[in-house]
Amino acid sequence: MVEISTGEGLIAIGAGIAVGLTGLGSGLAEKDIGAAAIGAITEDTSLFGMGMIYMVLPETIVIFGLVIAVIAIMV
Amino acid sequence: MFLPESMSRIVIAGTKANIDKATEVLYDTEAVHLVDHTVNADEGYSIGSPREYSSKASERLLKVRSLIKELGISLKTEVKDMTVDDIKARLDSGDVESTEKTVVTAIDKRNDLKQKIDELNSLKNELELLQLLPVDLELYSGYETITSLVGTVGTDPTEALKGIDAEIFLAKIKKSDSVVAIFVKNEDRDSVSYALSGLNFKEIPVSSDAVGKPSEALAEAEAKLAETEALLEKSEAEIEGLKEKYTSFLLAAEEDLSITVEKGEIPLRIANSEYSFVVDAWVPTKNVDEVREKLTEKSDGKMYVEFLETRGRRIADSEEVESRFREPPTKLDNGPYSKEFEYALKLVNVPKYREIDPSILLGIFLPLFFGFMVGDVGYAIPFIILGAYGLNARSKEWRAIGRVLFFGGIWAFLFGLLFYGECLGMHFTGHYSETSITWEHLFGMEEGALGAFSSILYTAVHDGETHVGIGKLVEVPMLLKLSVYIGVVHLFIAFCCKFFNEYIANGFKSAFLEKGGWLFAFVGMVAFCYALAFSLFAGGDIGTTLTEEYMTPLIVGVVFLVIGLVLTIRSDGIMSVMELPGMVGNILSYTRLAAIGMSKAGMAMAFNYISFSMIFMGLGGGIIGGIVGFIVFLVCHLLIFFLAILSAGLHSLRLQFVELMSKFFEGGGKEYAPLKVVREKTFSQNAVKNNPETEV
Numbered sequence: 001m002v003e004i005s006t007g008e009g010l011i012a013i014g015a016g017i018a019v020g021l022t023g024l025g026s027g028l029a030e031k032d033i034g035a036a037a038i039g040a041i042t043e044d045t046s047l048f049g050m051g052m053i054y055m056v057l058p059e060t061i062v063i064f065g066l067v068i069a070v071i072a073i074m075v
Numbered sequence: 076m077f078l079p080e081s082m083s084r085i086v087i088a089g090t091k092a093n094i095d096k097a098t099e100v101l102y103d104t105e106a107v108h109l110v111d112h113t114v115n116a117d118e119g120y121s122i123g124s125p126r127e128y129s130s131k132a133s134e135r136l137l138k139v140r141s142l143i144k145e146l147g148i149s150l151k152t153e154v155k156d157m158t159v160d161d162i163k164a165r166l167d168s169g170d171v172e173s174t175e176k177t178v179v180t181a182i183d184k185r186n187d188l189k190q191k192i193d194e195l196n197s198l199k200n201e202l203e204l205l206q207l208l209p210v211d212l213e214l215y216s217g218y219e220t221i222t223s224l225v226g227t228v229g230t231d232p233t234e235a236l237k238g239i240d241a242e243i244f245l246a247k248i249k250k251s252d253s254v255v256a257i258f259v260k261n262e263d264r265d266s267v268s269y270a271l272s273g274l275n276f277k278e279i280p281v282s283s284d285a286v287g288k289p290s291e292a293l294a295e296a297e298a299k300l301a302e303t304e305a306l307l308e309k310s311e312a313e314i315e316g317l318k319e320k321y322t323s324f325l326l327a328a329e330e331d332l333s334i335t336v337e338k339g340e341i342p343l344r345i346a347n348s349e350y351s352f353v354v355d356a357w358v359p360t361k362n363v364d365e366v367r368e369k370l371t372e373k374s375d376g377k378m379y380v381e382f383l384e385t386r387g388r389r390i391a392d393s394e395e396v397e398s399r400f401r402e403p404p405t406k407l408d409n410g411p412y413s414k415e416f417e418y419a420l421k422l423v424n425v426p427k428y429r430e431i432d433p434s435i436l437l438g439i440f441l442p443l444f445f446g447f448m449v450g451d452v453g454y455a456i457p458f459i460i461l462g463a464y465g466l467n468a469r470s471k472e473w474r475a476i477g478r479v480l481f482f483g484g485i486w487a488f489l490f491g492l493l494f495y496g497e498c499l500g501m502h503f504t505g506h507y508s509e510t511s512i513t514w515e516h517l518f519g520m521e522e523g524a525l526g527a528f529s530s531i532l533y534t535a536v537h538d539g540e541t542h543v544g545i546g547k548l549v550e551v552p553m554l555l556k557l558s559v560y561i562g563v564v565h566l567f568i569a570f571c572c573k574f575f576n577e578y579i580a581n582g583f584k585s586a587f588l589e590k591g592g593w594l595f596a597f598v599g600m601v602a603f604c605y606a607l608a609f610s611l612f613a614g615g616d617i618g619t620t621l622t623e624e625y626m627t628p629l630i631v632g633v634v635f636l637v638i639g640l641v642l643t644i645r646s647d648g649i650m651s652v653m654e655l656p657g658m659v660g661n662i663l664s665y666t667r668l669a670a671i672g673m674s675k676a677g678m679a680m681a682f683n684y685i686s687f688s689m690i691f692m693g694l695g696g697g698i699i700g701g702i703v704g705f706i707v708f709l710v711c712h713l714l715i716f717f718l719a720i721l722s723a724g725l726h727s728l729r730l731q732f733v734e735l736m737s738k739f740f741e742g743g744g745k746e747y748a749p750l751k752v753v754r755e756k757t758f759s760q761n762a763v764k765n766n767p768e769t770e771v
Contacts, residue, residue, distance in 0.1 A: 056726075059729070
């Protein structure tokens with residue numbers, strides 16, 4: 001077992017929360033967009049590109065979370 | 076290369092007597108993009124009516140399509156044994172009609188047999204029930220004063236029929252269901268029916284012609300059923316034979332008739348007066364002379380071609396003309412490499428005539444980002460092989476995917492070999508530990524044995540320790556920074572394209588005033604954030620860390636930001652200030668390049684740790700442990716490989732679509748679609764001699 005200080009533990013928890021909550025956030029956002037996009041694509045397959053763009057827009061949120069987590073741990 | 080091909084507008088005129096010949100010539104040129112004539116566009120001209128041969132051809136096309144459907148022929152079936160002359164001769168001799176007759180007769184026969192089988196099956200089911208009762212079939216009918224009721228019931232009816240003079244035969248089928256035959260006086264029939272209706276009674280009709288024991292009748296029905304089923308099988312086989320026989324004819328006929336119908340409907344798309352026709356069309360500028368020559372020559376001088384204009388890219392050039400000529404069609408002008416990336420581009424939209432065609436940018440960055448994210452020799456090689464298969468695939472989807480995988484694989488190989496120094500999540504050389512296995516160690520070599528080889532690898536120092544090749548999970552801050560720099564370059568290109576698009580449309584002054592602000596603001600934002608981020612992360616008080624080194628970029632950044640802001644607010648309004656933080660978001664979005672590499676490396680590390688512990692020490696370290704470990708190793712890496720296609724591929728595409736293209740790409744252009752005959756199922760021995768007049 002590696003001994004770590006309380007401060008380091010808190011940093012690790014903070015990083016985890018950053019990634020976890022932002023992941024949840026993007027998931028929630030993508031859920032609705034994805035459903036709508038699939039609906040639109042079944043109507044007209046040429047909407048795939050647009051559907052994909054809108055679908056992945058909220059993904060950036062989790063990337064922000066990851067950046068914060070990395071900064072918290074590494075910097 | 077960066078812009079769609081330049082287009083020119085021509086007008087073609089001729090006499091109506093020559094319209095069929097003219098249609099042929101227009102199709103032969105394969106360069107004329109028709110502008111549909113609209114009602115009342117020109118005085119004295121109206122939309123024409125289809126040629127006479129086209130209605131006959133449509134009728135036949137309808138027949139052929141229904142036959143294709145009836146016979147269950149897939150339109151994708153590959154046939155290539157019909158010459159054009161052949162199919163035309165067969166159409167002329169009425170082969171469609173005779174084929175229809177043969178096929179419809181066969182299908183009707185099959186349907187009759189199917190119906191007969193259904194009837195026999197229900198008869199069989201009824202007889203199976205009746206044979207449980209000790210009553211012969213002729214005894215159910217033929218009485219004057221009594222009636223029989225036969226059927227199934229949910230519960231025993233004896234109780235319910237108490238008080239009515241009736242003879243009841245009952246036989247159990249299962250649990251509570253039974254088959255029952257009730258003989259009653261004619262006058263009691265209604266009351267019995269009423270009583271039975273509460274017992275879930277379902278009547279079995281018994282034909283008055285039936286005689287003999289039900290079991291005998293059943294045997295007879297079964298024999299008949301078997302006979303009919305044999306007939307049906309034969310009939311199915313016959314239809315299958317017809318399908319085989321006519322597939323190539325029907326598919327070829329479908330293709331040829333579609334072409335004939337399309338050609339016959341050309342008068343609906345062009346301007347017609349009483350004796351003449353006029354065609355407005357776009358042709359690529361470089362082909363104008365060739366098209367003019369071909370049209371006049373092939374029509375024996377009976378068509379008059381006039382060149383009207385070569386359309387410029389500026390918006391002002393298109394403002395004066397009629398609305399139907401305002402937007403020229405887009406003919407993308409790409410080399411053999413970037414051509415395959417047009418597919419990905421068209422997933423979003425077709426570029427307008429006057430805007431940059433981003434295919435080449437997709438062609439450069441899509442595989443590059445993919446390779447950067449995968450960055451592993453072990454996964455790169457299967458990607459290259461898989462991609463090489465896709466390179467010449469038939470469908471353009473697979474060609475496009477194959478291209479990304481192939482070139483992405485090459486980049487992944489280069490990054491994996493020279494930058495990350497990794498294969499299947501393990502470094503070639505370096506310090507060995509349980510969680511960081513090296514190939515050197517695997518092959519029992521000493522640490523640093525691949526030293527000579529490692530000299531070509533990227534070397535980094537981290538925590539005072541020299542690493543050969545970048546550890547995706549070790550050099551995280553460095554990889555994140557690198558991703559951000561890549562993002563800055565990528566976005567800078569995007570803003571330049573935005574600027575250039577405006578420059579093409581409205582000239583330099585307008586571009587500088589309208590879109591230049593974004594370029595300034597972007598550069599300013601980058602410099603500003605660079606200075607701030609580095610001084611913040613240096614630790615300590617911002618006042619002490621903001622040294623001279625960072626002061627210059629900070630000041631430059633602020634100056635550029637202010638210039639940019641002034642320009643953008645002037646052109647796009649005060650709301651554009653809100654979009655500035657979005658730029659930072661866009662740049663940070665590129666950290667996914669590092670993040671996805673990290674996630675893959677993390678998975679690979681865990682899987683390697685598990686499988687090598689099994690191989691070397693797990694399960695007693697025996698042969699079984701080794702085999703299981705090896706299987707785990709293979710399966711897990713296959714999993715990472717397929718995840719790589721999904722995550723690296725999609726995220727790379729997203730960076731192009733969302734971050735790059737949304738900055739400047741408008742889309743909404745019309746694709747250049749010249750009149751031409753596309754034959755896939757038929758081929759011509761010499762030049763296609765299809766004169767529609769001889770066809771019908």
